[in-house]
Amino acid sequence: MRKDFVSYLAGGDAAQAALVQADMQELGVAARKLANHVLVLGGGFGFGTTFLKWLAFFAAVYLLVLDRTNWKTNMLTALLVPYIFFTLPGGLFSLLRGEVGKWIAVVAVIVRLFFPRHFPDWLELPASVILLIVITPAVFANSWGELVGVFICLFIGCYLLHEHIKASGGFRNAFRRGNGVSNSIGILLLFIYPVWALVLHFL
The missing domain is CATH 1.10.1220 (Arc Repressor Mutant)
Structure with a gap:
């Protein structure tokens, strides 16, 4: 026809x-x-990128909480602070960059300086995230979601995975031990956003 x-x-x-x-x-x-x-730009891939960014952000927060509670690893888990900085979703980043974040940072600094006994150790890294968001210069903060941040996130994920496998005694042990499975899954989730962002960038 x-x-x-x-x-x-x-x-x-x-x-x-x-x-x-x-x-x-x-x-x-x-x-x-x-x-x-x-x-x-609108639906499919854009929505997928936002969802994966949220997922990677929650995985980093989960690993940070895990490290401060029962993981107790010798890895440099402070690297999760810049990872959270670069994967922080836009709305939450803007909120913490404004007056809300400034008030949280001021309270954290005052408590840490004048009441150190009442400032728990597990709050140091979350307070560092807030301070990093608030004090970062505008030139750098405005480019927090660009390609450099994606590569930094990918490097952090590779480092943590390598150190976790080495500490577990091999790849198989990292997925066989009781706590190792949840830790390994959390670390693997760190890769989903940077890998997806790189795929979209180079397509």
């Missing part, structure tokens, strides 16, 4: 039919590109 329609439009001339056919193909390619761009 499509060929009959093309032949009808072209008036039976083969050259004109080929031109119409080429135009139809170009329209199809343009429609596919438009659909892909709409998915990336």
Whole structure:
């Protein structure tokens, strides 16, 4: 039916039919590109990136809490502070960058300076995250979600995974021991956002 329609439009001339056919193909390619761009900017991929960013953020917070409670590892888990900084979702970042974050930072500093016995050790890294968000210069803070941050997150994930596997005595042990499974899953979740962001960037 499509060929009959093309032949009808072209008036039976083969050259004109080929031109119409080429135009139809170009329209199809343009429609596919438009659909892909709409998915990336609006719904599908954009939503997927936001969801994965939230998931990676929660995984980093989970590992930070785990380290301060019952993990007690010798790894440099303070690297989770810049990871949280770079994966902090936009709305939450803006909230903590404003007056709310400043008040939290002031209270944390006052309690730490004047009431050190009432400042628990497990609050030091979360307070560091707030301080980092509040005091970071605007030039750097405005580019917190760019490619440099993605590479830093990827490096932090690779380092923590390597150290965790080494501390567990191998890859298999990291997924066999009781606490090791949840720790390993948490560390693997750190990779989902930076890897996805790099895939979208280089596509």
